[in-house]
Amino acid sequence: MATKAYDKSFREEVYDKVDAGEEIKLCMQCGVCGITCPLRDEMTYGPRQIWSLIRAGKRDEVMNCSDIMLCTSCYTCKVRCPRGVKVIDVMHGLAHYALQEGIVPRENTSKFGKFFWNSIYKTGRIDETEVPMRYSMRRGPIHGIFETLEMMDIGRALLSHKRMHFKLGPGIPPSKKIKGIKGLKKMLDKAEAMSPGKEA
Amino acid sequence: MDKNYACYLCKGCGLGEALDFEALEEALEDSDISEVKDHEALCSPEGVALIQADIDGGVNAVLIGACSARVKTDEFTFGKEVLVERVPLREQGLWCSEAEYEDEEEAGEDRQMLADDYLRMHAAKLGKAEIGEPFQLEEDVEKGVMVVGGGVAGINAALAAAKAGAPVCLVEKEDALGGYLGKMAKLGPQSPPYQELQDTGLEELVAEVEAADNIKVFTGATVEKTEGAPGNFSVTLSNGESFRAGAIVQATGWNPYEAEKLADELAYGTSDKIVSNVQFEEKAKAGDLGGINGVAFIQCAGSRDENHLPYCSAVCCLVSLKQAMYVKEANPEAAVYVIYKDIRTPGQSEEVYRQAQELGVVFIRRGEDYPAISGSGPFAIETQDVTLNDTVEIEDLDMVVLATGMVPNNPSVVEPPLVALGMDQDEAAKLAEEAKAASDDWSVLNLEYRQGPNLPTLKYGYPDSHFICFPYETRRTGIYAAGAVRRPMRVTQATEDATGAALKAMQSTRAAEAGVAVHPRSGDDTFPDFFMQRCTQCKRCTEECPFGAINEDAEANPLPNPTRCRRCGVCMGACPERIISFTDYSVDMIGSMIKSIEVPDEDEEKPRVIVLACENDALPAIDLAAKNGAKWSPYVRFIPLRCLGSLNLVWIADALASGIDGILLFGCKRGDDYQCHFIKGSELANVRMSKISETLDRLVLESDRVRVEEIGFGEVDKIPGILDEFMETMEEVGPNPYKGF
Known part of the structure; x- marks a missing residue:
């Protein structure tokens, strides 16, 4: 990191536009979140430093950092934070905000999230076959077939235990929709419109 | 006083089975005590009634051979007219004396000798003790309190004392009350939910002072001179006013650290x-x-920085x-x-x-x-x-x-190192001069004390005597520090502090009235008595008193101020002529205790070690160790001292001359983080001991025979180890060659 002046514009952007963004004001830099995170070895900064970077105004470092998409929502940090900061909410808020801004901090996570979301938005449920299938095809059908073959054993076991149903390919046959899917879509659209930075 | 003695021995708590009571009675044969009674449980109502009946029948000096003087105090107190001496047969005799023996008979013999010795020692002390009258000032005891400093602490101290009924003189050097509180825009949040800034509340405080009819306010004035002692200070102010005060609260507050000194670091x-x-x-x-x-x-900015x-x-x-x-x-x-x-x-x-x-x-x-x-x-x-x-x-x-x-906001006083005492006089004068140069040359109270016009300070210039154990107490009895002059603190803390100090000040006027000591020996009505005819005017007592209690009169004799005294006995330890004594504690009494220990001949291979133990921390720790089941050699005899600073070197000489093999001194922690109840008692004892090794060498005695140990009350577990190790050293050094002379 090069020396760079503190810039208040990014922290104000976070406070205003990121879901739960104001929470980080209360962080007192104790580091419990960082040390408690099961993914700390995978992270470049960890939550505590992310907060510091936000306060320092380092937009690029934060928005491009895969850390904000690594959170698995285990909730340990949120439970342990002595200041009651909703660490997870901020992390997801940041990830969401980055995508909104056209930044993809972590390709795989964002793709998976998209398929996951689409499944819910279109059918009202998670299709356990559809979502992984689409995910494995994310880099084209050839790559998808190889990735699927690697998972063959698990797939077979899941099928035999009826944890997964058989499909020929994404959307073949199409997933079943829940009753009242139109209502659910309306709700989700409304929630989207209410999210920070999008209020009319 | 005519003493009518009686001794009571307790057979409870296992003492009855462990000791031979006929032998105990024989041990007292050489003393004045002829009447010895025993009881199955002396602390029971029947036991106490047995003693009380004899007291009603004219007994006025009671020797109680039972448990430590630290327990059962309510049971064994019989009013001011009766001398009571407690022999700790249980804690220091029975409980701690079952070291490893193959031969049970020998174990019993050693324990019996231990109990006999304790009985003789305490009988000797009782024989020399007297009942004295508490000290009374010639003048009426003044109950008023002077508060110096009209900031938040000073105002609150004045209000607290006034509300509790003491007339108050409040002295402020500025033209208006308020101090730094008057310079503040707002106070930070002081009450739940701690979100709003608050008004300083100074106007209400000043109005309250003005409305109180027993507070006299002197603004634009400083203290020109303070002389006297608790219960009878006379104060002269810079504006010519003068008045008497019973006690003083110094609430002179603080100064900001000079930012000018941060020109290099922080521009x-x-x-x-x-x-x-x-x-x-x-x-x-x-x-x-x-x-x-x-x-x-x-x-x-400058804080927590060694350079600032x-x-x-x-x-x-x-x-x-x-x-x-x-x-x-x-x-x-x-x-x-x-x-x-x-x-x-x-x-x-x-x-x-x-x-x-x-x-x-x-x-x-x-x-x-x-x-x-x-x-x-x-x-x-x-x-x-x-x-x-x-x-x-x-x-x-x-x-x-x-x-x-x-x-x-108090002059920093750097005390010359204690080693200077009794040193080469030129060297000592030089050290004292250096210390004086390092001290700030101004004064708040301008005390007319021989040890100087200022309150002695701790290392950062705070005039507290012991920050944790004795808040508000300075090293000048009757003068209490409150607020930011005592330690850095904020407004709410200073408000509380002021109340504490005001009540302490009032307490000290009451103590002066009753002729008893203040903290830590509160209620002690003895005081040091000087046998002036033999005084050589060496001034050691005036120099070494940790509380500056002793002034000098026109003929250069020491002039004690008993209401300033805290009864530690440091003067008694300092006096080379041994002319200072208390009615129940003197050089002679402790010396007699030492001399009444029976020292077996060399060929019996039973060494004798005495432990002179500070009764504030070390002695309770010893009792507790014994209670916890610790065991140590039955050749050890403990002698309680008011403070290790009251140690007189003649005791060491007496002990070694009578054939005692080794002497251990148990005092409190010394140094910057001292725990001594009397500030420099254990330090002084150590200085005195540093001088004794050459005397020992001259007597062809090994200096290993005398050792000083620091024992805190929390170090109970260390005691058996220290004693065992010392006994081993004694074995290596061999018996005292003066045995039998």
Whole structure:
């Protein structure tokens, strides 16, 4: 990191536009979140430093950092934070905000999230076959077939235990929709419109 | 007094089975005590009634051979007319004396000798003790309190004393009451939910002082002279007024650490926009905080820095939080930074920290290095950011505030090292001169004390005597420190502190009236008596008294002020002529105790060791160790001392001359973090001991025979180890060659 002046514009952007963004004001830099995170070895900064970077105004470092998409929502940090900061909410808020801004901090996570979301938005449920299938095809059908073959054993076991149903390919046959899917879509659209930075 | 003795021995707690009571009775044959009774449980109502019946029948000196004097005090107190001496047969005899023996008979024999010795020792002490009259001042005891300093602590101390019924004289050097409270714009949040700044409340306080009819206020005045002692101070003020006071509360507050000294580190003085927190507060008070869009507070500006103020003032963090709130209140958009080492917001003030964070104040943790300030407004700061592990820059700052710490508004007194006492006189004078030069040459109270006009101070110039154990107590009896002069503190703490000190002050006037000691020997009605005909005017007592109790009269004789005395006995230990004694504690009494120990011949291979133990910490620790089941050699005899500082070297000589093989001295921790109840008692004992080794060499005795140990009450577990090791040393050194002479 090069020396760079503190810039208040990014922290104000976070406070205003990121879901739960104001929470980080209360962080007192104790580091419990960082040390408690099961993914700390995978992270470049960890939550505590992310907060510091936000306060320092380092937009690029934060928005491009895969850390904000690594959170698995285990909730340990949120439970342990002595200041009651909703660490997870901020992390997801940041990830969401980055995508909104056209930044993809972590390709795989964002793709998976998209398929996951689409499944819910279109059918009202998670299709356990559809979502992984689409995910494995994310880099084209050839790559998808190889990735699927690697998972063959698990797939077979899941099928035999009826944890997964058989499909020929994404959307073949199409997933079943829940009753009242139109209502659910309306709700989700409304929630989207209410999210920070999008209020009319 | 005519003494009518009786001795009572207890057979309870296993003493009955372990000891031969006929032999105990024989041990007292050489004493004046002829009447010896025993009882199955002396502390039972029947046992106490047995003693009381004899007292009613004329007995007035009672020797009780049972448990330690520290327990069963209610049962074995028989009023002021009866001398009671307790023999700790249980704790120091029975409980601790079952060291490993193959031969049970020998074990019993050793324990019996131990009990016999204790009985003889305490009988000897009882034989020399007297009942004295408590000291009474010739004048009427003045109950009024003088409070010096009219800030938040002074005003509250005056109000507290006045409410409790004492007339108060409140002296303030400025023309109006208020001190630093008067210079503050607002107080930080003081009550739940700790979110709103509050008014200082000074006007209400001053109105309350003015409304009180027993508070006399002297503004624009300082104390010119204070003479006398608790219960009878006479004070002269700079405006010519004079009055009597029974006790004094010094609440002279604090001064800000001089920001000028931070010119190199933090560019103080290069711009009028780089200000100290006190200057910032003044601006806030004047309503001069408009137009600030960026400000940085630099915490620990000089604090916790060996080159400036080595300690933490404990208030600067909160002050900066409050001042950050001023800025945010005036302009919520302002960028406010606090650059800190550690945010220290103890207790509920954490909520204030939280509130400042909620308002959007940005906190940056720096390391030990000071941030670099550049520019002449707007300023830029380059600082280490510990969390980011990088150097960061902050720009566009309209103002930089240096959070400086608190310095006590009291002259710093550096005491010459104690080793100077009794040293080569030229050398001692030189050390004293150096110490004087290092002391600040002014005075708050201008005391007419031989040891100087000022309160002795701890290492940072605070006049407390023991910060944790004895709050408010200074080393001058009857003078109590309150507020920021005692330790750095904030307004709420100073308010509480003031009440504590005011009540202590009133307590000391009551003690002077009753002729008893104040803390830590509260209620002790003995006092040092000087046999002046034999005084050689060596002045050691006047120099060594930790409380400056002894002045000098016109003929250069020591002039004791018993109401200033705390009854530690340091003067008694200091006196080479041994002319200072208490009615129940004297050089002769302890000497007789030592001499009444029976020393077996060399060929019996039963060495004797005495332990002179401080009764404040070491003795309770010994009792507790015994109670916890610790065992040690039955050849050890404990002798309680009021303070190890009352140790007179003649005891060492007496003991060695009578064939005692070794002497252990148990005192409290000494040095900067001393735990001595009388400040320098254990230090003094150590200095005295450093001089004894050459005497021992001259007597062809090994200096290993005498050793000083520091024992805290928390170090109970260490005691058996120390004793065992010392007994081993005694075995190596061999028997005292003076045995049998």
